[in-house]
Amino acid sequence: MRHILTLAGREIRDGLRNRWVLAITVLMAALALTLSFLGSAPTGNVGVGPVEVTIVSLSSLTIFLLPLIALLLSFDALVGEFERGTMMLLLTYPVSRLQIIIGKFLGHVSILAFATVLGYGAAGIALAAAGNGNGFAVWRPFVAMIGSSVLLGAAFVALGYLISAAVGNRGTAAGLAVGVWLAFVLLYDMALLGALVADQGRTLTPEVVNLLLLLNPADAYRLFNLTGFANVSVFAGMAGLAETLRLPPALLLTALAAWIAVPLTLAAMIFQRRQV
Amino acid sequence: MTDPSIDLINIEKRYGSQVAVRGVDLQLNASESVALVGHNGAGKTTLMKLMLGLIRPSAGTVRVLGEDPVASAAVRSRNGVGFLPETIAFNASMTGAEVITFFARLKGVPKAEGRDLLARVGLSDAAGQRVGTYSKGMRQRLGLAQALLGSPRVLLLDEPTTGLDPQLRQSFYAIISELRDAGATVLLSSHALTEIEGQTDRVAIMDRGRLIALGTIEKLRSIARLPVRMRISVESRAENLVQHLDGTVLNVSIINGAITGAEMNGFTVDLTCGDDSKMEVVRRAAAFGPTVRDIEIFPPTLDELYARFLDGERAG
Structure with a gap:
């Protein structure tokens, strides 16, 4: 455990030093604040929108942004150290490869969690200060969004680690990371939509669609935030969908957790066998 | 152990x-x-x-x-x-x-x-x-x-x-x-x-x-049995010295001394010999008399040793 913390600490210090932490936090805070205060602009008025509107717009943005940041943070976590030659020395120390991968992963997830909590938290505090949203019921979805955003980020960090463990050089890893981002964030939903239209409900029954949505961490995140809470789903235009989907929030969170555990386990297995 | x-x-x-x-x-x-x-x-x-x-x-x-x-x-x-x-x-x-x-x-x-x-x-x-x-x-x-x-x-x-x-x-x-x-x-x-x-x-x-x-x-x-190089400086009678050493050395050459002049005329005898006959050469040279001024011994360098092993490996 001590070794894991030492390794995580090094990643965090590295992130602080090369301004990654600062850049991500500022970016997230700026976007969150902009969306909270200009979120109602499409409806014709500029001003502070309700918390629920902020949650809808912010979570939609998170789906695009956070996976990209997570992949950028993680794609060279292992392959970069192999290429620079720092991994070879590290592997001669009394640390197991499992400890190395878990320690580094925790370090990167901490950076992402810190930036998300601080950036989105700032927006939440600003909304509250502007006299918006009273009571726990309003803020619960907001807190849940921050928490699930961290999970979504962690899932893509885990995917980044899988790429990083599997490929031989940084260039390939970077290319694959962009590919994974495109596939999960953009192409998957388009393909699913196209299939639904073409299929006309013959083989793609609601059960199959549910399963397919769980097979993409971005969709699990989207559904959790847009259908998980009745007051939010009204604003998201998902109220009707939420009833037919029948994917309980706990299941969606489990799917996100699986999207962290499975890629990270695979990454650890590949890393374990890799020769230097 | x-x-x-x-x-x-x-x-x-x-x-x-x-x-x-x-x-x-x-x-x-x-x-x-x-x-x-x-x-x-x-x-x-x-x-x-x-x-x-x-x-x-x-x-x-x-x-x-x-x-x-x-x-x-x-x-x-x-x-x-x-x-x-x-x-x-x-x-x-x-x-x-x-x-x-x-x-x-x-x-x-x-x-x-x-x-x-x-x-x-x-x-x-x-x-x-x-x-x-x-x-x-x-x-x-x-x-x-x-x-x-x-x-x-x-x-x-x-x-x-x-x-x-x-x-x-x-x-x-x-x-x-x-x-x-x-x-x-x-x-x-x-x-x-x-x-x-x-x-x-x-x-x-x-x-x-x-x-x-x-x-x-x-x-x-x-x-490796690399030969040892030796350099013997004599004031005169270099040929006699070479005869005297006959049978112990592998290879020998006489170089005229660099310093010219009547009394300072000297010769340098460069030779190589097997490691085992090194002492015999020294004994004979020493016994040759006061005309021998100096004996220098150069053991094989590490580079020569290394090269010998590589050559031996490649030839074999």
């Missing part, structure tokens, strides 16, 4: 169809320092990586401090292993002090020991600077400091003296002998025998993945 600290039995390592190391048997004991000598690509680094568990042998058995280095049980035994890679790389954004503290934590060594080691390699003043600003020599010294953390029982140093200035090289060898005397096994690699400067107890010569010679420098000299 206790078990060897490093035990390689019939090791082979292939990368695809390419054989990096084959048929290597090597046992290194506590309290000895061994130089692994060979040209680039001879398999020195591969051998070290096998000892460190960074790669798995294609065949054969590796044991370091009694453990198979690729087994998960070896994670603990790595506490007793120090390694200095050939090209050392550190996280450029960390300072020297942070690097050594990071590695000290991983080895469970007190922070103070890291600081002491930095001082020992002469990096105290640069400890607060980022490693990215370090020169090659400074990085090498930092690399040596991390390898020495926790007083390792096995120390593997890949081309350790490249990039070190002569003074630092001397203090480097002093540190090595100190560790060796304290019971450590030190293995250091080099691409030339002369680099080692006779600083190690034994020498292992590698060529194209094979271990072709192993022993003390003296033993290798006697195996």
